[in-house]
Amino acid sequence: MTHLIRATALSLALTLSAGSAIADPDPADWDAVLEEAKGQTVYWNAWGGSSQINAYIGWVGEELEERHGVRLVHVKLEDTANAVTTVVAEKAAGRNEGGSIDLIWINGENFASMKRQDLLFAPDWTTELPNWRYVDVENKPTITVDFTLPTDGLESPWGMAKLVFFFDSARTDAADLPDNATDLLAWAEANPGRFSYPQPPDFIGSSFLKQILIETVADPAVLQEPVDEASFETVTQPMFDYLDRLHPHLWRGARAFPKDYPSMSQLLADGELDITFAFNPAEASNAIANQLLPDTVRSFTFSGGTLANTHFVAIPFNANAKAGALVAANFLISPEAQARKQDPEVWGDPTVLAMDKLSDGQRELFEALDLGIATLRPEDLGPALDEPHPTWMSRLEERWSARYAVGN
Amino acid sequence: MLRFAPPLALFVLAVPLACGLLGTILPAFGFLPALGGRHLSVQPFADLFGQPGLWRSAVQALMIGLVTTAISLAMVAGFVCAWYGTRAFRLIQHLVSPLLAVPHAAAAFGFAFMIAPSGYLARLFSPWATGWERPPDLLIVNDPAGLALIAGLVIKEVPFLLLVTLAALPQVPALRSLRLSQSLGYGRMMGFMFTAWPALYRQIRLAVFAVIAYASANVDVAFILGPTTPQTLPVRLVGWMNDPELSMRFMACAGACLQIAVTASALAAWLVLERTVGPVAESICETGRRFRRDGVVRLVSGGMMATSAFLVFGGLGVLALWSVSGLWQFPSAFPDALSWRTWQRTGPALTGPLATTIIIALAATGISVAIALACLQRENETGRTGGNRALALVYLPLLVPQIGFLFGLQLLLIAGDADASWAALILVHVVFVLPYVFLSLSAPWRAYDRRYEAIAAALGAPAGRIFWRVRLPMLLRAVLVAAAVGFAVSVGQYLPTLLVGAGRFPTITTEAVALGSGGDRRVIGVYAFLQMLLPFVGFALATLVPALLFRNRRAIRGL
Numbered sequence: 001m002t003h004l005i006r007a008t009a010l011s012l013a014l015t016l017s018a019g020s021a022i023a024d025p026d027p028a029d030w031d032a033v034l035e036e037a038k039g040q041t042v043y044w045n046a047w048g049g050s051s052q053i054n055a056y057i058g059w060v061g062e063e064l065e066e067r068h069g070v071r072l073v074h075v076k077l078e079d080t081a082n083a084v085t086t087v088v089a090e091k092a093a094g095r096n097e098g099g100s101i102d103l104i105w106i107n108g109e110n111f112a113s114m115k116r117q118d119l120l121f122a123p124d125w126t127t128e129l130p131n132w133r134y135v136d137v138e139n140k141p142t143i144t145v146d147f148t149l150p151t152d153g154l155e156s157p158w159g160m161a162k163l164v165f166f167f168d169s170a171r172t173d174a175a176d177l178p179d180n181a182t183d184l185l186a187w188a189e190a191n192p193g194r195f196s197y198p199q200p201p202d203f204i205g206s207s208f209l210k211q212i213l214i215e216t217v218a219d220p221a222v223l224q225e226p227v228d229e230a231s232f233e234t235v236t237q238p239m240f241d242y243l244d245r246l247h248p249h250l251w252r253g254a255r256a257f258p259k260d261y262p263s264m265s266q267l268l269a270d271g272e273l274d275i276t277f278a279f280n281p282a283e284a285s286n287a288i289a290n291q292l293l294p295d296t297v298r299s300f301t302f303s304g305g306t307l308a309n310t311h312f313v314a315i316p317f318n319a320n321a322k323a324g325a326l327v328a329a330n331f332l333i334s335p336e337a338q339a340r341k342q343d344p345e346v347w348g349d350p351t352v353l354a355m356d357k358l359s360d361g362q363r364e365l366f367e368a369l370d371l372g373i374a375t376l377r378p379e380d381l382g383p384a385l386d387e388p389h390p391t392w393m394s395r396l397e398e399r400w401s402a403r404y405a406v407g408n
Numbered sequence: 409m410l411r412f413a414p415p416l417a418l419f420v421l422a423v424p425l426a427c428g429l430l431g432t433i434l435p436a437f438g439f440l441p442a443l444g445g446r447h448l449s450v451q452p453f454a455d456l457f458g459q460p461g462l463w464r465s466a467v468q469a470l471m472i473g474l475v476t477t478a479i480s481l482a483m484v485a486g487f488v489c490a491w492y493g494t495r496a497f498r499l500i501q502h503l504v505s506p507l508l509a510v511p512h513a514a515a516a517f518g519f520a521f522m523i524a525p526s527g528y529l530a531r532l533f534s535p536w537a538t539g540w541e542r543p544p545d546l547l548i549v550n551d552p553a554g555l556a557l558i559a560g561l562v563i564k565e566v567p568f569l570l571l572v573t574l575a576a577l578p579q580v581p582a583l584r585s586l587r588l589s590q591s592l593g594y595g596r597m598m599g600f601m602f603t604a605w606p607a608l609y610r611q612i613r614l615a616v617f618a619v620i621a622y623a624s625a626n627v628d629v630a631f632i633l634g635p636t637t638p639q640t641l642p643v644r645l646v647g648w649m650n651d652p653e654l655s656m657r658f659m660a661c662a663g664a665c666l667q668i669a670v671t672a673s674a675l676a677a678w679l680v681l682e683r684t685v686g687p688v689a690e691s692i693c694e695t696g697r698r699f700r701r702d703g704v705v706r707l708v709s710g711g712m713m714a715t716s717a718f719l720v721f722g723g724l725g726v727l728a729l730w731s732v733s734g735l736w737q738f739p740s741a742f743p744d745a746l747s748w749r750t751w752q753r754t755g756p757a758l759t760g761p762l763a764t765t766i767i768i769a770l771a772a773t774g775i776s777v778a779i780a781l782a783c784l785q786r787e788n789e790t791g792r793t794g795g796n797r798a799l800a801l802v803y804l805p806l807l808v809p810q811i812g813f814l815f816g817l818q819l820l821l822i823a824g825d826a827d828a829s830w831a832a833l834i835l836v837h838v839v840f841v842l843p844y845v846f847l848s849l850s851a852p853w854r855a856y857d858r859r860y861e862a863i864a865a866a867l868g869a870p871a872g873r874i875f876w877r878v879r880l881p882m883l884l885r886a887v888l889v890a891a892a893v894g895f896a897v898s899v900g901q902y903l904p905t906l907l908v909g910a911g912r913f914p915t916i917t918t919e920a921v922a923l924g925s926g927g928d929r930r931v932i933g934v935y936a937f938l939q940m941l942l943p944f945v946g947f948a949l950a951t952l953v954p955a956l957l958f959r960n961r962r963a964i965r966g967l
Contacts, residue, residue, distance in 0.1 A: 193545035256550040270526035406461030
C-alpha cells in the first residue's frame with residue numbers, strides 16, 4: 001500500500017518536474033550542464049576541522065554563485081566516513097535520487113568503499129570536465145590510481161598530499177633531525193615525550209603507520225596487493241616491533257595520542273611536541289601566517305621518501321544536484337582556484353595541475369606565490385612513496401587498536 | 409481538548425523512540441534486509457564481544473555514570489544543606505546557576521584549556537613557581553582512568569542538579585525544618601540533612617536518574633576529555649556506527665543494546681545505593697548526635713561549589729581570550745598580541761548557524777512547554793498521574809542512549825522523505841527537550857498546594873481561570889526554568905542535529921564540534937563564547953521575569 005502511494009507520488013513528481021531530474025547530466029555537453037546547474041544548491045560534504053580550509057571552501061562558494069549561479073553549502077564533517085554512511089543509509093532506504101549529498105571530499109579507503117558498493121556517480125565524468133586538460137595526469141600517478149585502485153574517472157583530483165615533518169628551529173637543532181624511521185626511533189629515545197602521532201584511525205595517524213610499514217617491510221611489493229590474511233602477521237611484524245620500541249618514548253608514554261594533525265600543530269606551538277607532521281607541505285607556513293606557530297618553524301622530509309597521495313572530490317550516485325556538482329568539481333581544478341589553494345596564506349595545498357599545460361598568464365598565478373618560509377621547494381620534498389592497497393589501512397587500524405588501544 | 413494531551417505527548421516521544429529502537433535492536437540481531445541481513449542471528453553480539461577492550465570500555469562507562477552522579481549529588485546536597493538560607497547561598501547560587509546554560513562541549517573545552525599541562529593554570533604558575541619552561545609531559549586530559557572526564561561532567565551536572573533542587577525548594581518547608589532542627593540544637597548542615605533533604609531528594613530523584621543516564625552514555629564530553637586507549641563505550645559506538653564498512657552497522661547496533669544495558673545497570677546500582685544509604689543515614693540520625701561543629705565541612709562544601717564554578721568560568725574566560733589572541737606560546741600567561749582576526753574570519757559563517765540554533769531551540773522549547781503544561785494540567789484535573797508506566801515512557805528518551813535510537817530514526821525519516829526538514833529536526837529536538845522540560849516542571853507542579861485552587865473554586869472561578877490566574881502565575885518561575893532548561897538542551901544537541909538534519913542545518917554546536925576536532929583554540933573560543941551566550945540569555949530571562957513580575961510577592965518568588 002505504502003509502495004503504491006509512494007510510486008504514485010513519485011510518478012506525479014516526475015511528470016511535474018518535466019523530466020529534468022530523471023536524466024543525469026552529460027558532462028560532454030558542458031553548456032547543457034552549466035544551464036542545468038544554474039540555481040542548483042550543491043551540498044558538499046567535506047572535513048571541517050581546519051578553519052583555513054573552511055574559509056577556502058567558503059570562497060569557492062562565493063565564486064560559484066557569482067560565475068555560474070550555483071549555491072554551494074559546505075556540510076562540515078568530522079570524518080568523511082559519515083558521508084559514506086549517509087549515502088549507504090539512503091541506498092538502504094531506497095532513495096536512488098534526490099540524495100542529501102552532492103559532492104564528497106574523498107580518497108583512499110572511503111573511495112574504495114563507495115566504489116565497491118556502486119555508490120558513486122558513473123561512468124567516467126572527470127575526463128570530460130573542461131578543465132581536465134590542465135591536470136597533470138602524466139607526472140602525478142596518484143591522480144589516476146588512488147591507493148592502488150584505478151579512479152576510473154569516478155573522482156576528480158583536488159590536491160596533492162605528501163607527508164612532511166615540522167620542527168621549531170628555535171628549540172630543536174636541525175642537525176639532529178631524523179632522516180628515516182630508524183633515526184626517528186633513536187631521536188625519540190634521546191628526546192622522550194617530544195614526539196607522537198595522531199591516534200589511528202585518524203587519517204594522518206594511519207598514514208604514519210603506513211610510512212613505518214613501508215620502511216620496515218621486507219618486500220614493499222606485497223603492499224600493492226590486497227592484504228593476504230595468511231602472511232599479514234609476518235609482513236607487519238617488523239612494524240609492530242618498531243612501534244613497541246617507539247611507544248615508551250612518545251608523548252604521554254603513548255597512553256594518549258593527539259586527535260589529529262591540527263592538534264599536533266597546537267602541541268608544537270605549546271612546546272609539548274618537538275617534531276610533528278602533516279600531509280600538506282605548506283601546513284607550517286600556513287600556521288605561521290595564521291599566528292598559530294612561531295615563524296621559527298621549519299620543514300623536513302626523509303631522503304628515502306615519504307608517503308604521497310592525492311585527494312579528490314566525488315559525486316554520489318543519488319546526488320540531487322549532479323550538474324551543480326560537476327560545475328563545482330570543474331571549478332576546483334581551474335588554474336585560478338588551484339593557485340589560490342596553493343597560497344600558504346590561504347591554505348597551501350599543492351596543485352594537481354601541470355605547469356606546462358597552462359598559459360603564461362595562468363602559470364604566472366602559481367609563480368607569483370610565496371610558498372612561505374617553512375615550506376620546502378617541490379624539488380626538496382624527496383621521493384614519493386606509493387600508498388598501499390586500501391585493505392592495508394583498515395587491517396592496520398584494527399590491529400593497532402587491538403594492540404595499543406585496549407588499556408593495560 | 410486537554411484529554412488529548414497525554415496521548416499526544418506519548419505519541420511524540422514513543423513513536424520516534426520505538427521506531428528508532430526497533431531500527432537498532434533488529435540489526436543487533438542481524439536483521440536489516442536493506443543491508444543484506446535477512447535472518448536473525450547473534451553474530452553481531454559475537455562480533456561485539458570479540459572487540460578488544462570491550463569490557464573495559466563498558467565497565468568504565470558504568471563507573472563514570474555512577475561516580476559522576478555520586479560526586480555531583482554529594483556536592484549539591486552538601487552545599488544546599490550547609491548554606492541554605494544564607495547570603496553566601498544566594499551568592500554561590502547566582503554564580504553556579506548560569507553554568508547550566510553552558511553547553512557540555514564548550515565547558516569541556518574550557519576545562520581542558522585550564523587543566524592541561526600547557527593549560528592556563530600551568531601558565532599562571534610557570535616558570536616562576538613550577539620551574540617549567542616547557543609544559544611537563546603529564547597525562548591529565550584523556551587519562552586512562554577517566555578522572556578528567558568525571559571532573560568535566562561533574563562541573564556541568566552540579567549546576568543542573570542545583571537548579572532542579574532550587575526549583576523544588578519552595579515546595580518543601582525547608583526553612584521551617586531548618587529552624588526547627590536548629591532549635592533542637594542540631595548543626596546547620598546535618599539539621600537540614602535530617603529534616604528537609606529527604607523530601608527534597610524525592611523531588612529531584614528523576615533528575616538524578618537523568619544524570620546517571622547522561623553521564624554513562626555521554627559522547628561529546630567523553631570525546632574531548634575521556635580516555636582514548638580505549639575510549640568509553642558510547643564514543644566507540646559512534647565510531648562503529650559511522651564506519652564505512654556496512655557489516656560494522658550490525659555490531660554497532662549490538663553495541664547500542666549493550667549501552668542500554670550499561671545504563672540500566674548504572675540505574676539499578678543507584679537504586680541499591682539508595683537502599684543502603686537511606687538506612688545508614690537513619691541510624692546516624694537516631695543516635696541523636698547534633699553535629700554542631702560543622703564549620704570546616706561547610707567551608708569545604710561551599711569551597712567545592714565555588715571551585716567548580718571558577719573552573720568553568722575560568723575556562724570560558726580563557727577560551728574567550730584565545731578567541732582574540734595572536735601567537736600565544738607557553739609559558740606566557742597572556743597572548744603576545746590581541747587581534748579580532750578570528751572573529752572577523754569566522755563572523756560571516758556564524759550568522760546562519762546562529763539563526764538555525766535559535767529557531768530550532770525556540771520552536772522545540774515552545775512545543776515542549778505547551779505539551780508538558782497540557783499533560784500536567786490534565787493530570788491535575790483527573791487526579792491521575794497517568795500511571796507510573798506511562799510516566800516511565802516519558803522519561804525513556806533520557807534513559808536510552810541517543811545513539812541507540814537515532815540511527816533507526818534516521819532510516820525512518822529518509823524512507824518518509826522527511827529528513828533534512830525543519831519539521832523533522834524540531835520534532836527530534838522535542839524528543840530530547842520535552843523530557844527535560846517535563847522533568848523540571850512536574851515535581852514542583854505536583855507539589856503545588858492545591859488548597860489555593862480549592863479556594864479559587866470555592867470563590868466560583870472556572871477551571872480555566874484557576875489555571876491561568878492562580879496556578880500558572882504561582883508556578884511561573886518553575887515554568888520558565890523548565891523552558892530555559894529545554895532551550896539549553898536544544899542548543900547543546902549535536903548528534904540528532906547532525907543525523908536528522910543531514911548536516912544541512914548547521915547549528916553553533918555542530919559547528920563547534922566539527923571545528924573542535926581541529927584543535928584551533930582561537931576558533932573554538934569564538935564558538936564556545938556563542939554557545940555559552942545563547943542559553944545564558946534564556947536563563948537570565950527565567951530569573952529576571954519572575955523577579956520583575958512578582959517584585960511585590962515575596963512568597964511566590966520562593967524565598
